Amino acid sequence: MHARSVIKKLHYMLTAVLLLLVGGYTAYYYFSNTLPQDVFVSKQKLSDSVWLYATKYNEGNATVSDIYRFYLEKDIGNKDVIDALKERAPFLETNTNVITATAYGNTVNIKMTGKIYNFTNSDLFYADGIAVMPVINIIANGTRD
Known part of the structure; x- marks a missing residue:
């Protein structure tokens, strides 16, 4: 027992x-x-099918540096960009929003100076039912802090 x-x-x-x-x-x-609490920063047309969107982390303070996230996507239009990008992963996360971006077809060229927290050199999205897979080339100059 x-x-x-x-x-x-x-x-x-x-x-x-x-x-x-x-x-x-x-x-x-x-x-x-x-998902991070981001705010919409900018939108730039790179080519006929590729647009660059930038968001900024909104919950930073004196001890958290600025984090900018960059996305490649079709033209989202005037609807809420943050809601449209929630399902996407950024291809670039940096501490600066000052970048130069150009595109030729589906090749995207990025030039920037700053810290890179995360980067991938390819992306995939659908525009009018067609898969768009831009290839991303980056030239980055680091900074010393």
């Missing part, structure tokens, strides 16, 4: 620990994958 109550208590403790682990993982996943 005594062994049965010990097993029962161990079962309850194991169940509680597993519930805490699952709850902790769920909370971590939710908070680590929430």
